[in-house]
Amino acid sequence: MSDARAIEAVTQTLRWLIGTGLGRHQHGVAHSVQVVAMPPDQAQNNGNDVALNLFLYQAQVDAALRNQQPPMLVPGETGEPPLPLVLHYLLTPYVRNGEDATAHHVLGIALQTLNDNVVLTRAQLADIAPYSDVAKQVERIRISWQPLEEKDIFSLWSIFSSPYRLSVAFEVRVVLIDSKRPPRTQLPVLTRGAGDRGPSANANVDSPFPALTAALAPGGQPSALIGDTVTLHGANLTASTVRVLVDHPLLTDPIPVTPTSTGGTEVAFTVPDTVPAGAATVALGLSTDIPETLTNAVPLPIAAKITSPMPASVAGTGSLTITCTPPVRPGQHALLLLAEHAIAAAPIAATTGSLTFAAQGVPAGEYLTRLRIDGVDSQLVDRSVTPPVFDNTQLVTVT
DSSP states (O other): OOOTTHHHHHHHHHHHHHHHHHHHHOTTOSSOEEEEOOOHHHHTTSSOSEEEEEEEEEEEEOGGGTTOOOTTOOTTOBOOOOEEEEEEEEEEEEETTOOHHHHHHHHHHHHHHHHHOOEEOHHHHHHHOTTOOGGGOSSOEEEEEOOOOHHHHHHHHHHTTOOOOOOEEEEEEEEEEOOSSOOBOOOOOOOSSGGGOOOOOOOOSSOSSOEEEEEEOGGGOSSBOTTOEEEEEEESOOOSEEEEEEEOTTOSSOEEEOOSEEOSSEEEEEOOTTSOSEEEEEEEEEESSSSOEEOOOEEEEEOOEEOSOSSEEEOTTSEEEEEEEEEEOTTOOEEEEETTEEEEBOOOOSOEEEEEEEOTTOOSEEEEEEEEETTEEOOOEEOSSSSOEEOTTSEEEEO
16 A cells, blocks of 8 residues: 655655665765755755756556556455556765766766665655555565666756766656545345356357347348338347337437337338438347347338329429428438439428429439438339339439
């Protein structure tokens, strides 16, 4: 266990450890050495003739320990994992008169001290930083050297706009900061079901739960029309009560539909006339002496059907009115596709089954026609024959 003052505790313990080593081995140093913890741009004016600066320049998360459970939990409990930190320090000697030999001497003593104490003991942490619980954490706190490349040194010192001084980098890991959130606990399990036998294993890779795999429109069409019989394919679809739930982004609630036939792997239903054209979805509600179970939803594109007389003709400077079912609602996007030419409908202010399209800019000619509502085209291809053929009645002639 540890707390939010763990970083401070580790820094102060390192200062004490280095200062103790300097106090024992600073023969030949004319002045006493102070161990400070300051940014590099301020450390050179620390007020001491000889100083050793301990600067924490980065704190990273140890990814290997990030998702471990707190050590005090019992099996079956869950809690927020502690925050495992790796602290990166920069150790820099400063001498007021700029004597590098003295700086090298001080740095050598500090490195010797750290090399002889690569693990911060619990006793050291508890004595130097009694205000923190870092001494009680399970993981030991270790010191390891961290070589810096030239680009790292340049980047680090450029940030502070400070002249470079001989420095050594090292890292301290791992410092744990516990979460303040309480763990989530459960009562012990007394029995594992009837007879305390536990769950039964089914040697089958298939899911035992009801699920849909596809919604197929008749005739091999990629979309369904109002009144079509759609077949839902899936698994484990047998139940005492089966409801088909047709949904659409423009609907407040799914439309319940009574199926025309049911079975273990197939359910058929008729598309109601209250479903808007566009990208609908369909799911099943199944119940057998238990609360209703909902399956996953599968896509069911609903195509608009052109009901105005076809073939049709329009002058190149005029407009063409197309009627369709189901009616188009405000907010839907309607396009009339004349081969490669796409004509947007006039603005739709209210639900209507009559759309107007201006033919200006469309060259004279005869065009196979589709009505696209919210990305779903009306059915132009007859797929009941092999190979499929176009429905040549769906023509518009621009004169």
